[in-house]
Amino acid sequence: MSDREQIAERLKEARIMSGLSQENAAKILQMHRPAISEIESGKRKVSAEEIIQFAKLYKVSTSWLLLKEEDETAFDEQIKIAARELSSMDESDRKKLLEILRILPK
Amino acid sequence: MSDREQIAERLKEARIMSGLSQENAAKILQMHRPAISEIESGKRKVSAEEIIQFAKLYKVSTSWLLLKEEDETAFDEQIKIAARELSSMDESDRKKLLEILRILPK
DNA sequence: TTTGGTTGGTACGATAATCGTACATATATT
């Protein structure tokens, strides 16, 4: 899989995860919807500046959008695993964790 | 400072740190030297794919190339706070937390 | 079923950016 295809997939996955339509995203980022469509299908390049904007809007890291991870579980699968781990922690530590998560970059 | 200027500065800094001339870098990445020159002066866009290639060649992270300094400073402060919380947790829960943090946006 | 709304893919001319080469400038080394 090429870098561009990888990025295209990540951008689409991140947008869906954040519950936005292509049109929503396009309006917020002041882009045209066809640009989003073509970027997500790998037909069009994405600039570094756009990656920064997408990462902010979709609330993912720029490195997640750009990097290929070797042992890769799908993001939603990882969230499920994290949720399971979270529920197995005792309450005081879970509170601390949530406090930590609150102050981390959104 | 605009995103593009920030990226331009980082790319130049990273290249110099890795001891490469613009021509060296251009040859290895199969780009034309003027492209590197113009990218590093912010006159030309950088694609996401190029960011990946630059990061590999210069041995820096893509996020370092893309993130603004003030974000990193804020992030470091938050990490310190988080570390204080972490140190009060027992080891098994700390491991679970780190696993969760691993998949969250950096 | 039909209508209307939403979403996403695509065509295409106008516009803008990049490519590739050549030349210019700058700095260091001998």
Place this chain on the structure above:
DNA sequence: AATATATGTACGATTATCGTACCAACCAAA
């Protein structure tokens, strides 16, 4: 000074993107 190395820049040819419009698929309400 002379040469080499590194970087900046000009510019026509080429390529990509923009902006708009149109189209198909899907779905829910009438």
